[in-house]
Amino acid sequence: MSIDNLEFDVTEMGQIRIAPEVIEIIAGLAATEVRGIAGMSGGVAGGIAELLGRKNLGKGVKVEVGEKQCAVDLSVVTEFGTRIQDVAAEVQSNVKRAIENMTGLEVVEVNVHILGVTFKNDEKEEEVAVSPSPRLR
Template identity: 75%
Template sequence: MTEMVEPDDSITELGSIRIANEVIEVIAGLAAVEVPGVAGMSGGVVGGIAELLGRKNLSKGVKVEVGQKQCAVDVSIVAEYGARIPDVAGAIQENVKRAIETMTGLEVVEVNVHVLGVAFRQEEKAEETSPRVM
């Protein structure tokens, strides 16, 4: 990650504006899960198991460093089986950058995508586990 300047409030004639890091994390998480090929966000490897997280906690799997006018983002995801991972990662980078810059006005200097696992679709799992009738 690039070194960032300590965050400072934006001062307007009506007062100051401060966007919490958690807000930027949620924006990045939402932008990441919108990309086709993303099975879910990952909170990291805990005890050797990547934890899949749903829409309830989108800031998990996202780390941001915020400066006065710039930010850097790390996103940890689990990819869907069969998706071309470099294409998915590139789409995540573009979508996260666009969403943060549009909503906050901050310049996104980097979006690092960490693919921590691959998940199978639910329908495929259901077919594999359902008993066969002969």
């Protein structure tokens, strides 16, 4: 599988192609719908894009797409006080369901990487991030 591949289906009318970026957006939106997820963590490139005024809807999402299957890696920030294992499991389920329902692809894995925790104060929100391990870079 390669991120450069496009999902395609041949019908009587022609081919249907789904770009990997579309799957990234679906996965990112499905992940942020889960209670306990404060946001996606896109690293330096995502932060620069946001500073330039471009909202990156696929921020913190990496996909590998084959002809009929895909794998997803998500980098997220959780809210303090939530049970991380439960939140991550719900993210996996929601992302898998959304991609399969919208694209027809079989999702073979959804890997959730927790890269930070958000603490909410009365006046401001503070985020504490952890340094990713070398294998996640």
